[in-house]
Each structure stands twice: as C-alpha cells, then as structure tokens.
Ligand SMILES: NC(=O)C1=CN([C@@H]2O[C@H](COP(=O)(O)OP(=O)(O)OC[C@H]3O[C@@H](n4cnc5c(N)ncnc54)[C@H](O)[C@@H]3O)[C@@H](O)[C@H]2O)C=CC1
C-alpha cells in the first residue's frame with residue numbers, strides 16, 4: 085500500500101518513520117513545499133529501513149502521490165509556546181486550500197488523514213473543499229489525547245496502557261472531554277481495578293491526570309518546540325487499521341450530522357475504521373457532566389468553523 089504525506093516537517097516525518105519501521109506501507113512518499121527538506125527526511129528514514137522492514141521511502145512532487153491509498157496532511161504551521169491550536173486556523177486553512185486540490189488531482193480515491201491543527205476544523209474544511217464523504221476524510225482527532233490518558237492511567241495503576249480502555253472525546257484541544265465514567269481496565273471498571281491494586285483515583289489524582297492530558301502539548305512545546313513522536317505513532321496506528329482492514333475502534337475526528345444540539349461538526353468519538361475509512365460511529369454512554377462538556381466542545385468547534393470563509 086502506498087501512503088503519501090504532505091508536510092515533511094516534524095509530524096509528517098515522524099509518521100513516515102513510524103510507518104517505515106513498522107512496515108505498514110510498501111511505499112511512503114513525502115511531499116513538501118520545501119522539497120530539499122522532503123528529500124532529506126526521506127533519505128534519513130530510508131536509512132532506518134534495512135534494520136526494520138522493506139518500505140520504500142521517497143520524496144516527490146504531487147505527481148508522486150498517484151495511486152496512494154491514504155494521504156496524510158501534516159502541512160502548515162504549528163504552535164509556538166503558549167499558542168492554542170485554534171490560533172493556527174486561518175493560516176492552515178489557507179494552506180489547505182491549495183494542498184487538498186493538489187492531492188485529489190492525482191489521488192482522487194485516497195483516504196485523507198488530517199493531522200494539521202486545529203485538526204477537527206481542518207478535517208471539516210478538507211471535507212468541504214474535497215466534497216468527499218465524511219468517512220474518507222479522517223482527522224487524527226483525539227487519538228493522541230486518548231493515548232496520553234491511557235498512558236497516565238496505566239502509570240498510576242501499574243498496568244500496561246494497552247490494557248486500559250479509556251477515551252478522550254470532542255475537540256483535540258482545550259475543550260476535550262476525558263470520559264472517566266466508562267473507563268475500563270481489562271474487563272473491570274476503573275474504580276474496581278484501582279481498589280484492587282491499591283491505587284485509588286482520588287480527586288487529586290483525577291485532576292493531575294486531566295491536567296497531564298489536556299496540557300501535554302503545551303508542556304512539550306515549551307520544552308522542545310514541538311510534539312511529534314506521539315502523533316507520528318498515532319497516525320501509523322490509524323493507517324494500520326486501514327491497511328489491514330481491521331475495523332478497529334479509534335477516537336478519530338469526522339464530520340457528524342449531529343451531536344446533541346449541534347449539527348454538521350467534526351469532532352472525535354470512538355469510531356470503527358478499516359479499509360474504506362470510517363464505517364461506524366460508536367456513541368458512548370456518558371455521565372451527565374461529560375455529555376454537557378461534549379456539547380460545549382461541539383458548539384465551540386462549530387462556531388470556529390463558521391467563522392472561516394472557504
Ligand atoms: N493532530 C495532532 O495530534 C498533532 C498535530 N500537529 C500539527 O501538525 C502540523 C505540522 O506540525 P509540524 O510537523 O511540527 O510542523 P513543521 O513546521 O515541522 O512542518 C510543517 C511542514 O509543512 C510544510 N508546508 C507548509 N505549507 C505547505 C504547503 N502549502 N504545501 C506543502 N507543504 C507545506 C512546511 O514546509 C513544513 O515542512 C501543525 O499544524 C501542528 O500543530 C502537531 C502535533 C500533534
């Protein structure tokens with residue numbers, strides 16, 4: 085399977101690296117307006133391949149994306165320390181006006197996997213520009229926030245994050261909702277497991293984990309300028325579900341006809357994803373305050389998307 089990546093910066097190259105070392109694609113093609121950067125990233129990643137897989141990694145112009153089953157869109161600007169994701173909207177919307185048309189001109193059948201921020205709104209803009217069905221325009225959404233939540237819960241409990249089933253919903257951003265009420269570990273409720281391992285989820289623990297998830301990007305960007313390993317692996321995980329038609333449940337962002345009182349908005353809930361993109365939305369049963377938070381998140385995203393003229 086060929087995977088294209090537009091935007092060969094930190095996020096795009098990290099996704100390319102993850103795909104190559106995991107051997108999830110037969111070919112990865114990097115495209116960037118800075119062609120020299122794309123060439124350098126492709127070469128560097130290609131030098132990891134002999135240790136891990138047989139993926140062919142190349143840089144190209146848009147023509148090189150012909151035949152790609154999935155194209156990751158990671159082009160545009162990223163946050164400076166202290167800047168919100170929403171502050172990037174106008175600049176990245178302008179970038180996508182060119183990028184989406186260029187991709188579809190050569191890869192009309194591809195699934196578009198959006199990473200650029202603010203990712204929910206960029207996914208919605210991409211769907212509008214492309215006219216593709218929502219199922220084929222997939223934002224990475226809260227896949228990364230969900231991983232952060234599982235990582236912190238797992239660390240608190242002394243249990244592998246892969247055995248923690250907990251989701252972050254709504255915006256990939258400040259208004260996101262940690263779905264504590266239906267978090268499970270193995271097949272047990274979080275409270276049961278926490279009691280059995282002697283690590284209760286007190287209000288203090290909950291606040292610490294919430295802060296660790298919600299503000300992770302701000303802290304990492306302050307420390308090293310950008311986040312990229314987490315999302316690189318997250319994008320590769322979504323592509324694994326597509327490449328192997330796994331029908332996995334992942335929190336990705338897609339335009340939904342309605343959520344609560346808000347119509348036509350992209351945000352994350354658990355969704356089934358396979359070879360054709362998203363096939364099902366799985367709306368979880370939430371506590372009242374989580375449902376209210378999700379409604380506020382949806383309304384905020386809707387207001388932002390309406391503020392942008394396309
Ligand atoms: N969805 C998520 O969970 C995450 C999203 N991001 C977002 O991903 C995006 C990329 O971040 P980084 O890779 O760190 O930025 P970066 O600055 O390292 O890379 C962006 C690349 O886009 C290229 N680019 C800009 N305009 C272009 C155009 N018109 N055509 C082709 N290429 C173009 C630039 O030349 C640059 O190489 C940002 O919007 C960032 O906020 C970052 C981390 C996590």
Ligand SMILES: CC(=O)C(=O)O
Pocket residue numbers: 163169201228300301311
């Ligand atoms: C930058 C970003 O969106 C993140 O790391 O969550």
